[in-house]
Amino acid sequence: xxxxxxxxxxxxxxxxxxxxxxxxxxxxxxxxxxxxxxxxxxxxxxxxxxxxxxxxxxxxxxxxxxxxxxxxxxxxxxxxxxxxxxxxxxxxxxxxxxxxxxxxxxxxxxxxxxxxxxxxxxxxxxxxxxxxxxxxxxxxxxxxxxxxxxxxxxxxxxxxxxxxxxxxxxxxxxxxxxxxxxxxxxxxxxxxxxxxxxxxxxxxxxxxxxxxxxxxxxxxxxxxxxxxxxxxxxxxxxxxxxxxxxxxxxxxxxxxxxxxxxxxxxxxxxxxxxxxxxxxxxxxxxxxxxxxxxxxxxxxxxxxxxxxxxxxxxxxxxxxxxxxxxxxxxxxxxxxxxxxxxxxxxxxxxxxxxxxxxxxxxxxxxxxxxxxxxxxxxxxxxxxxxxxxxxxxxxxxxxxxxxxxxxxxxxxxxxxxxxxxxxxxxxxxxxxxxxxxxxxxxxxxxxxxxxxxxxxxxxxxxxxxxxxxxxxxxxxx
Numbered sequence: 214x215x216x217x218x219x220x221x222x223x224x225x226x227x228x229x230x231x232x233x234x235x236x237x238x239x240x241x242x243x244x245x246x247x248x249x250x251x252x253x254x255x256x257x258x259x260x261x262x263x264x265x266x267x268x269x270x271x272x273x274x275x276x277x278x279x280x281x282x283x284x285x286x287x288x289x290x291x292x293x294x295x296x297x298x299x300x301x302x303x304x305x306x307x308x309x310x311x312x313x314x315x316x317x318x319x320x321x322x323x324x325x326x327x328x329x330x331x332x333x334x335x336x337x338x339x340x341x342x343x344x345x346x347x348x349x350x351x352x353x354x355x356x357x358x359x360x361x362x363x364x365x366x367x368x369x370x371x372x373x374x375x376x377x378x379x380x381x382x383x384x385x386x387x388x389x390x391x392x393x394x395x396x397x398x399x400x401x402x403x404x405x406x407x408x409x410x411x412x413x414x415x416x417x418x419x420x421x422x423x424x425x426x427x428x429x430x431x432x433x434x435x436x437x438x439x440x441x442x443x444x445x446x447x448x449x450x451x452x453x454x455x456x457x458x459x460x461x462x463x464x465x466x467x468x469x470x471x472x473x474x475x476x477x478x479x480x481x482x483x484x485x486x487x488x489x490x491x492x493x494x495x496x497x498x499x500x501x502x503x504x505x506x507x508x509x510x511x512x513x514x515x516x517x518x519x520x521x522x523x524x525x526x527x528x529x530x531x532x533x534x535x536x537x538x539x540x541x542x543x544x545x546x547x548x549x550x551x552x553x554x555x556x557x558x559x560x561x562x563x564x565x566x567x568x569x570x571x572x573x574x575x576x577x578x579x580x581x582x583x584x585x586x587x588x589x590x591x592x593x594x595x596x597x598x599x600x601x602x603x604x605x606x607x608x609x610x611x612x613x614x615x616x617x618x619x620x621x622x623x624x625x626x627x628x629x630x631x632x633x634x635x636x637x638x639x640x641x642x643x644x645x646x647x648x649x650x651x652x653x654x655x656x657x658x659x660x661x662x663x664x665x666x667x668x669x670x671x672x673x674x675x676x677x678x679x680x681x682x683x684x685x686x687x688x689x690x
Contacts (some may be wrong), residue, residue: 221630227374237542240394241390242386245380245391246505251574251575257391257393258393259472259473261396261472261477263477266473266481267292274393275403275492275518275540275544276638285516287498288516296499298493301453301455301488302487303381303484304460305460306482306487307481308466311619316471318684320532322549329341330563330627332621332630333628333632336629337636340632340633344640345552345555347610350380350592356548357592358596359379359541360379360541361377363375363533363537366519379542380589383549395547397495398546406653409535413521413533413536414498414642417498455607456638457612461614470678496517502520505628538593549582549585552583553581554578561577561581604648608643608655608656609643614645620667625680626671626675627674631670634666635662637661640663
């Protein structure tokens with residue numbers, strides 16, 4: 214530990230930020246030179262191969278959630294916290310066949326908003342866009358907050374400096390390189406994350422034995438080992454549907470499905486999900502050592518880096534910084550790019566300037582990235598909630614989109630009016646349950662309500678949507 218009581222000195226924390234930030238921005242600028250059109254910038258030329266595709270799928274899903282919130286939820290819910298969080302891998306795995314279907318139905322598509330508008334019409338599109346924007350900002354703010362929390366926990370650096378730095382870095386290289394830079398940096402970040410997480414877990418088990426951790430928890434905190442802990446069980450199932458909703462609706466994943474080459478999409482998402490599966494178990498396990506080490510963090514989402522830094526010292530703190538920084542960057546850049554695509558494509562191009570040329574679309578896309586970065590910074594300033602609470606608030610929104618998206622891709626009978634009601638009513642009742650019962654049921658309620666309305670549509674509707682309308686109308690737009 215440094216003289217200040219933190220694992221890293223403030224100066225070292227700043228130098229790490231500057232070095233990593235400068236490297237990523239320079240790399241993004243270098244890769245961005247290959248972008249010759251808006252399609253290159255937004256979808257990496259629709260030619261991403263298997264290795265990069267699997268790496269970007271895994272790395273993007275390793276977020277502040279996995280590296281900071283998984284330890285937080287393990288600290289609060291015990292065994293089910295980390296196991297339940299690992300079930301979010303089902304989102305990537307089950308999205309694999311959907312990605313292949315998306316590529317088949319919309320070979321010229323750009324965004325998830327394109328699909329909702331063409332498949333369901335304007336009313337459902339508006340409901341979907343509101344959900345997407347709320348979720349995107351919730352995730353963006355959580356990632357920005359996580360950068361500040363990380364540096365504050367490890368070096369005592371002011372939260373606002375760390376938060377501002379991570380946003381500036383990610384906006385910088387995304388602005389220069391677009392999705393091409395995002396996917397290339399994700400590949401490097403995926404390698405860093407896997408190696409770093411394994412090293413942290415190895416040294417933790419070597420330093421603090423499993424037997425001693427189990428003895429401490431059994432004697433002083435038995436509920437953390439209780440497999441019948443009611444709130445934890447509810448969280449387990451809630452998190453499954455939250456993860457499905459996050460991936461199924463988000464343009465982060467649709468843009469990748471559309472950018473991947475040929476038949477790569479299904480294999481890439483399946484492999485990415487399997488690679489991601491053990492990571493939250495490893496990162497969550499770290500938190501179980503906190504009571505034995507006498508660590509009681511001021512905020513639960515700081516427990517992961519604090520435990521790792523305590524056990525591993527300065528070298529361990531540097532490893533933690535590198536891993537969490539990579540995880541944050543791999544998600545923040547993806548979300549900036551995908552949300553900017555929605556703004557450019559669904560709002561500017563479709564509603565305000567349908568005649569915009571390729572150069573103009575690239576310019577608007579870059580302005581959108583800057584604007585999103587500034588708005589996220591403003592929302593991050595107050596540090597309004599813990600990461601877990603902020604993220605699970607979005608569960609009430611995204612879980613309502615699961616069945617409208619899946620049925621919209623595979624069933625010709627569900628109609629736009631039912632899809633709009635399913636997403637709207639599911640979100641409203643999910644939010645009510647969030648505030649009246651708890652965050653661990655919001656996604657469950659939202660998904661159940663939405664599924665029920667979609668089932669009614671399948672039962673009553675006589676519609677027969679023609680799939681080729683998606684490709685034909687997309688080409689004509």
